[in-house]
Amino acid sequence: xxxxxxxxxxxxxxxxxxxxxxxxxxxxxxxxxxxxxxxxxxxxxxxxxxxxxxxxxxxxxxxxxxxxxxxxxxxxxxxxxxxxxxxxxxxxxxxxxxxxxxxxxxxxxxxxxxxxxxxxxxxxxxxxxxxxxxxxxxxxxxxxxxxxxxxxxxxxxxxxxxxxxxxxxxxxxxxxxxxxxxxxxxxxxxxxxxxxxxxxxxxxxxxxxxxxxxxxxxxxxxxxxxxxxxxxxxxxx
Amino acid sequence: xxxxxxxxxxxxxxxxxxxxxxxxxxxxxxxxxxxxxxxxxxxxxxxxxxxxxxxxxxxxxxxxxxxxxxxxxxxxxxxxxxxxxxxxxxxxxxxxxxxxxxxxxxxxxxxxxxxxxxxxxxxxxxxxxxxxxxxxxxxxxxxxxxxxxxxxxxxxxxxxxxxxxxxxxxxxxxxxxxxxxxxxxxxxxxxxxxxxxxxxxxxxxxxxxxxxxxxxxxxxxxxxxxxxxxxxxxxxx
DNA sequence: AGAATAGTGTCTATCAGACATTATTTG
DNA sequence: CAAATAATGTCTGATAGACACTATTCT
Numbered sequence: 001x002x003x004x005x006x007x008x009x010x011x012x013x014x015x016x017x018x019x020x021x022x023x024x025x026x027x028x029x030x031x032x033x034x035x036x037x038x039x040x041x042x043x044x045x046x047x048x049x050x051x052x053x054x055x056x057x058x059x060x061x062x063x064x065x066x067x068x069x070x071x072x073x074x075x076x077x078x079x080x081x082x083x084x085x086x087x088x089x090x091x092x093x094x095x096x097x098x099x100x101x102x103x104x105x106x107x108x109x110x111x112x113x114x115x116x117x118x119x120x121x122x123x124x125x126x127x128x129x130x131x132x133x134x135x136x137x138x139x140x141x142x143x144x145x146x147x148x149x150x151x152x153x154x155x156x157x158x159x160x161x162x163x164x165x166x167x168x169x170x171x172x173x174x175x176x177x178x179x180x181x182x183x184x185x186x187x188x189x190x191x192x193x194x195x196x197x198x199x200x201x202x203x204x205x206x207x208x209x210x211x212x213x214x215x216x217x218x219x220x221x222x223x224x225x226x227x228x229x230x231x232x233x234x235x236x237x
Numbered sequence: 238x239x240x241x242x243x244x245x246x247x248x249x250x251x252x253x254x255x256x257x258x259x260x261x262x263x264x265x266x267x268x269x270x271x272x273x274x275x276x277x278x279x280x281x282x283x284x285x286x287x288x289x290x291x292x293x294x295x296x297x298x299x300x301x302x303x304x305x306x307x308x309x310x311x312x313x314x315x316x317x318x319x320x321x322x323x324x325x326x327x328x329x330x331x332x333x334x335x336x337x338x339x340x341x342x343x344x345x346x347x348x349x350x351x352x353x354x355x356x357x358x359x360x361x362x363x364x365x366x367x368x369x370x371x372x373x374x375x376x377x378x379x380x381x382x383x384x385x386x387x388x389x390x391x392x393x394x395x396x397x398x399x400x401x402x403x404x405x406x407x408x409x410x411x412x413x414x415x416x417x418x419x420x421x422x423x424x425x426x427x428x429x430x431x432x433x434x435x436x437x438x439x440x441x442x443x444x445x446x447x448x449x450x451x452x453x454x455x456x457x458x459x460x461x462x463x464x465x466x467x468x469x470x471x472x473x474x
Numbered sequence: 475a476g477a478a479t480a481g482t483g484t485c486t487a488t489c490a491g492a493c494a495t496t497a498t499t500t501g
Numbered sequence: 502c503a504a505a506t507a508a509t510g511t512c513t514g515a516t517a518g519a520c521a522c523t524a525t526t527c528t
């Protein structure tokens with residue numbers, strides 16, 4: 001197939017977030033094929049639409065999960081994926097007319113080590129390092145929309161839970177929020193909100209404690225058991 | 238062209254809202270062509286993708302505007318349109334694999350008379366009348382998502398402004414909010430919020446008063462002049 | 475005067491931001 | 502005990518819900 005022509009008019013692109021070292025990071029990959037070969041881009045791929053009848057092709061969510069697995073090596077089940085928006089400006093892709101459905105995804109810090117630095121990919125700190133001006137296609141625009149969506153929803157505990165370890169201390173989850181919003185909340189006020197999450201039954205204490213250095217050990221918490229992960233949103237496929 | 242085969246793998250569908258008679262209504266059209274001929278559906282159409290290279294086709298937003306104009310007869314400029322989500326479950330369309338990008342739209346009550354009851358279309362009250370179980374394709378799902386999006390954003394004055402006349406009384410805009418949320422807010426508490434909109438410079442008094450029956454006339458308000466209408470969101474097309 | 479709707483004010487609970495203090499561990 | 506981080510509590514201002522009264526018009 002001619003690599004300069006898109007194999008499908010519909011694609012998916014992922015804005016994959018993680019929090020490490022107190023920074024909100026996004027996963028970018030170096031494009032292996034033209035156009036924009038060698039430039040940083042969001043992980044994405046064409047959606048297999050089938051052949052307009054007989055072969056049924058893959059669902060949008062399945063395509064997003066496939067891209068997630070291809071680039072991270074993680075099981076598709078461990079992917080928290082939510083649809084963002086469709087981007088389809090005529091002329092956004094030099095290969096032809098391609099509509100892309102963008103998704104945002106969250107990865108826990110514990111899983112990052114499993115990903116490693118394989119292939120041509122890298123985590124970029126949203127605040128500083130992202131080479132915004134040099135992203136392929138309209139990916140800068142998509143990434144900005146993804147960051148907006150994340151920031152808009154980070155107040156909801158369930159989003160935050162996907163960006164910290166399965167069990168966490170109050171300080172850890174607060175640090176995650178700070179990284180996303182890029183501002184420090186007062187620890188005491190944050191704890192008060194956290195207390196409400198406890199009262200509402202959103203979190204429960206996990207066994208064990210955690211302590212670093214020579215200080216008082218912190219209690220460990222976890223989200224109260226729901227079915228693990230995966231928001232079932234309407235845009236499922 | 239074979240009407241049983243979709244002309245394009247990408248479509249747009251519109252969830253068009255209006256408030257009349259104290260009810261939140263949505264515009265449905267009777268499908269003229271198979272499949273689902275004769276059933277109620279959201280207004281929508283295939284997106285012209287061009288020919289994958291030479292002809293550039295139309296932007297997603299342009300397609301949504303075109304559908305808006307086709308079905309309402311209103312100028313595309315008067316369309317408040319915001320992207321909702323893409324729906325692309327394999328098998329959602331019996332004609333083949335079609336991804337649809339859904340938009341939600343708001344129409345002021347003053348414009349409703351211009352639309353009339355042309356063609357095969359009708360306004361249905363969300364609460365009661367919508368024949369949910371009998372909508373074509375996955376339009377019930379799309380409509381539900383659209384209603385959710387509207388309810389989630391109705392607290393923001395700018396959304397509410399698009400569902401009332403260009404100039405309105407406090408009672409009128411409160412009635413619109415009540416219709417959308419399907420619950421009555423206390424008039425005095427609503428007025429207090431409205432006072433804050435005045436203080437923030439979101440609304441200003443318009444000339445004239447309005448009075449019905451034998452009661453005290455009400456002041457008339459309007460949004461402070463911004464460029465008329467049209468949210469410029471990132472998903473522009 | 476009476477009916478009807480417009481507009482203003484009060485009391486209270488909840489929540490966010492700013493800020494001080496006590497508690498528990500290691501060295 | 503000193504250092505370091507965990508955890509709790511107080512004061513204040515903004516906002517939402519419940520509720521009572523005054524104002525202006527028409528009949």
